[in-house]
Amino acid sequence: MTEAFEADWHPIDEFHRDFAPPCDACSWRRRCRGVYRSYLARRGHAELKPRIEAVSNSFNLTPAAEPEVFDLRRCPIRQGLQPTVDPVRELLTPVQRGLAQRHRVVGEDFSDHSLSQARETGRLMLDLSGGGFLEDLAQEVRPLLQAKTCRRCSLAPLCGGLWKPGPRDGFGRAKSLLAERLAGLRGRVLDVGCGGLPYLEAIRPGLEAGELSWLGLEPAQVTAVNLPNLRLVASSLEDFEPDPADLPFDAICLLRSINHLAEPDLGLARLFAWLRPGGRLLLADDACFGVLRTAAGMTALKERKAPAYEHHHCLELDEARRLALAVGLAEREAVDHRETASSMWILDLLRPD
Numbered sequence: 001m002t003e004a005f006e007a008d009w010h011p012i013d014e015f016h017r018d019f020a021p022p023c024d025a026c027s028w029r030r031r032c033r034g035v036y037r038s039y040l041a042r043r044g045h046a047e048l049k050p051r052i053e054a055v056s057n058s059f060n061l062t063p064a065a066e067p068e069v070f071d072l073r074r075c076p077i078r079q080g081l082q083p084t085v086d087p088v089r090e091l092l093t094p095v096q097r098g099l100a101q102r103h104r105v106v107g108e109d110f111s112d113h114s115l116s117q118a119r120e121t122g123r124l125m126l127d128l129s130g131g132g133f134l135e136d137l138a139q140e141v142r143p144l145l146q147a148k149t150c151r152r153c154s155l156a157p158l159c160g161g162l163w164k165p166g167p168r169d170g171f172g173r174a175k176s177l178l179a180e181r182l183a184g185l186r187g188r189v190l191d192v193g194c195g196g197l198p199y200l201e202a203i204r205p206g207l208e209a210g211e212l213s214w215l216g217l218e219p220a221q222v223t224a225v226n227l228p229n230l231r232l233v234a235s236s237l238e239d240f241e242p243d244p245a246d247l248p249f250d251a252i253c254l255l256r257s258i259n260h261l262a263e264p265d266l267g268l269a270r271l272f273a274w275l276r277p278g279g280r281l282l283l284a285d286d287a288c289f290g291v292l293r294t295a296a297g298m299t300a301l302k303e304r305k306a307p308a309y310e311h312h313h314c315l316e317l318d319e320a321r322r323l324a325l326a327v328g329l330a331e332r333e334a335v336d337h338r339e340t341a342s343s344m345w346i347l348d349l350l351r352p353d
């Protein structure tokens, strides 16, 4: 990925690069610009070894300069009076009548392609927490929407345009789409990386009716929940050996935890082996997203002691799908960002009979 004479990483996007199957399980997938197509054509992808390390799952956009004079009805950028807004790394937000603030992406953890993908699929958010480490996205962010005038503007391919906070509660919708699918599960279910079981209400009726037996797997410390047919085991997926009496599972959930696995391909292969033929694997996670912060919010964030990155990947829906199909799973349903109106995607998969 680096020219022979270069001693370091030079993040320059070039369009004659591509990705290959091993890239889906590589932690650098979001920042990497890919492999030269000529290399893949000559040598194939057998030599590509995924790099595994903890990575960020989001990027920040912060004020790039002082607010600038701006009126969308008589856009000074369209008139050539002010420089355009970089269409990948920058955007404007309204400050007050006649003024807008230019924001720019901080850092080099994400390639231009990853940044554009996040922008084009509605994954730019306004921070409402005032500079927190975001934990409950439904409460702490509001999606940003590009102004209609900018979407229709002939300069749009060259200009990032003006963005305003949208009214929708995307993450609330994502949660309810997931809860609907969880409420339909029956039989023996393994929940990998179950955390504090935030969707307990969706599965409670099945547990109480004795139609559902839930085994939660969680390496971190969580509060015990006292409900019939619910067991929690303190373990990572990698260290877990299921009790033969529990096998096979009718369904397995991997909810917002696949990105935490160092080797998601190996993890999915293990889960496949524990599913009964016809059993379901419910997979959901957040793809990378951008957070627009104020200068004060960014300072507050920097002053906090940052926890170590918890994610090893930041899979897009199509990458997760390829990993799942590669171990033999089949797709029942896919719910993408446009449907969840958030950064979350959902894949409902099946072990074929």
Ligand SMILES: C[S@@+](CC[C@H](N)C(=O)[O-])C[C@H]1O[C@@H](n2cnc3c(N)ncnc32)[C@H](O)[C@@H]1O
Pocket (backbone or CB within 6 Å): 192, 193, 194, 195, 196, 197, 198, 217, 218, 219, 220, 235, 236, 237, 238, 254, 255, 256, 257, 260, 261, 262
């Ligand atoms: C973002 S939380 C998701 C929790 C819950 N499933 C949800 O949907 O809200 C990710 C969880 O995966 C767990 N986790 C991290 N590494 C794991 C591993 N190797 N095996 C199983 N779980 C893991 C974390 O401890 C954490 O509770």
Ligand code: SF4
Pocket (backbone or CB within 6 Å): 072, 075, 076, 077, 078, 085, 149, 150, 151, 153, 154, 155, 156, 159, 160, 161, 162
């Ligand atoms: S995209 Fe928006 S901000 Fe950019 S030139 Fe067009 S109207 Fe102006």
